Amino acid sequence: MNEFDLIKQYFRNVSPVVEGTTLGNGDDCALLQLKPNQTMAVSVDTLVEGVHFPCGASANDIAQRALRTALSDLAAMAATPRWVTLALTLPQHNSDWLSAFSEGLRADLHAFNCELIGGDTTRGALTISVQVMGVVENYPALTRAGAKVGDGIFVTHTLGNGAASLLQVLGKLQSLALPNALCSELDDLFYRPELAFYVAQQLHAVATSAIDISDGLVADLKHICTASGVGAKVNVAQLPYSATAKSLAKGIENTALNSERLTAQQLLQQWALYGGDDYQLCFTAPAHAVAELKEQTPLAATQIGVVVAEQGVQLHNNGQALAVQHKNGYTHFE
Ligand SMILES: Nc1ncnc2c1ncn2[C@@H]1O[C@H](COP(=O)(O)OP(=O)(O)O)[C@@H](O)[C@H]1O
Ligand SMILES: Cc1ncc(C[n+]2csc(CCOP(=O)(O)OP(=O)(O)O)c2C)c(N)n1
Numbered sequence: 001m002n003e004f005d006l007i008k009q010y011f012r013n014v015s016p017v018v019e020g021t022t023l024g025n026g027d028d029c030a031l032l033q034l035k036p037n038q039t040m041a042v043s044v045d046t047l048v049e050g051v052h053f054p055c056g057a058s059a060n061d062i063a064q065r066a067l068r069t070a071l072s073d074l075a076a077m078a079a080t081p082r083w084v085t086l087a088l089t090l091p092q093h094n095s096d097w098l099s100a101f102s103e104g105l106r107a108d109l110h111a112f113n114c115e116l117i118g119g120d121t122t123r124g125a126l127t128i129s130v131q132v133m134g135v136v137e138n139y140p141a142l143t144r145a146g147a148k149v150g151d152g153i154f155v156t157h158t159l160g161n162g163a164a165s166l167l168q169v170l171g172k173l174q175s176l177a178l179p180n181a182l183c184s185e186l187d188d189l190f191y192r193p194e195l196a197f198y199v200a201q202q203l204h205a206v207a208t209s210a211i212d213i214s215d216g217l218v219a220d221l222k223h224i225c226t227a228s229g230v231g232a233k234v235n236v237a238q239l240p241y242s243a244t245a246k247s248l249a250k251g252i253e254n255t256a257l258n259s260e261r262l263t264a265q266q267l268l269q270q271w272a273l274y275g276g277d278d279y280q281l282c283f284t285a286p287a288h289a290v291a292e293l294k295e296q297t298p299l300a301a302t303q304i305g306v307v308v309a310e311q312g313v314q315l316h317n318n319g320q321a322l323a324v325q326h327k328n329g330y331t332h333f334e
C-alpha cells in the first residue's frame with residue numbers, strides 16, 4: 001500500500017465537513033473561506049533526516065529547504081504566503097545548530113514575506129514539519145481538478161535540478177572531481193529550490209489546474225489527471241532541462257556512475273520524469289491563452305504536452321511512443 005492509498009483508506013473521510021471548507025483533503029493545500037473574495041490556503045509538509053535531506057546537512061540549509069518545499073504547495077494554488085508554524089523534533093539541544101537553523105529560517109521568512117506564528121518543539125529523531133498558510137484574493141485558487149481535454153500541459157522554469165542536486169548532496173559525484181562552482185551550485189539548488197510564485201501569479205487567470213512537482217513529473221501529473229478525470233500526452237522532446245542538470249548529465253555520461261549506459265539526454269529525461277524534488281509547477285491551460293500572455297510579458301513556462309480524454313499519462317518522443325516506468329515517482333511506502 002503506497003502513501004496515497006494509506007491516506008485514502010485511513011484519513012480521507014474520518015471527519016465531519018465543517019462550515020468554511022472550500023476544498024478539503026486531496027489537493028496541494030486545503031482552501032478555507034475567510035471572506036467572500038478571500039480564501040486561505042493551508043498545507044503541512046515534513047522533512048525527515050535521511051529521507052528528505054542527507055544526514056549531517058547544515059542546519060541553515062535544512063531550515064531553508066524545509067520552508068521552501070512547504071511553500072511550494074502555496075505556489076501551486078497561486079496563493080500568497082502569509083503565516084508559518086514550525087514543529088521541530090531535535091535529537092539534542094545544540095546551540096550552534098539552533099543558531100544556524102534560526103538564521104537560515106529568518107533569511108527565507110523575510111525573502112518570502114511570511115511570519116512564524118507558532119509551532120512545537122520536541123526531542124527525538126531530527127524531523128521538521130512546516131505548516132504554511134497563504135491567501136488567495138479576488139480570484140479562484142488553482143487546484144489539481146479542472147484540466148480540460150485539449151488544454152496544453154506546461155511546466156514552470158526547468159526540470160532536473162532536484163535529481164541532479166540530490167546526487168551531489170548524497171556525495172555520489174565525488175569521483176568526478178567536479179569544479180567547486182558546480183558543486184556549490186548543486187548544493188544551492190537542493191537546499192534553496194527556486195519556487196514558481198511569480199509564474200503562478202502571472203497565469204492564475206488562464207490555468208485550469210496546477211500541482212507542484214515533488215515526487216516526479218509523471219507521478220504528479222497523474223494526480224492532475226485523476227482529479228480532473230482526464231489523461232495526459234507528454235512529448236519528452238519538449239521537456240525543458242536546467243543548464244546545471246545538462247552540465248551534470250554530460251559530466252556523468254561516460255563514467256562508471258552511469259551504470260545503465262544512458263545518453264546524457266536519457267539521463268536528463270529520467271531525472272525530469274521520475275526524479276522528483278524539483279518543486280516547479282505542472283499546470284494545464286489553453287495553449288492560445290498562454291501564448292497571448294507570453295506576447296505581453298516573459299513567462300517562464302514551457303508546453304510539454306496536451307490533455308487528452310484517455311485516462312493516464314502517455315509519453316512519446318516526437319510521436320514515437322515511450323513506455324512509462326512502473327515506479328514513476330517517489331513514494332514513501334510501497
Ligand atoms: N495523515 C494525513 N491526514 C490527512 N490528510 C493527509 C495526510 N497525509 C496527507 N494528506 C493529504 O493528502 C494529500 C496528498 O498528500 P501529499 O502527497 O503529501 O501532498 P503534497 O505533495 O501536496 O504535499 C494532500 O491533500 C494532503 O493534505
Ligand atoms: C536523503 C534524500 N534521499 C532521497 C531524497 C528524494 N526524495 C525524498 S522524499 C521525495 C519526494 C517528496 O517528498 P514528499 O514527502 O513526498 O513530499 P510531498 O509530496 O508531500 O510534498 C524525494 C524525491 C531526498 N530528497 N533526500
Ligand SMILES: [Mg+2]
Pocket residue numbers: 044045046
Ligand atoms: Mg505533503
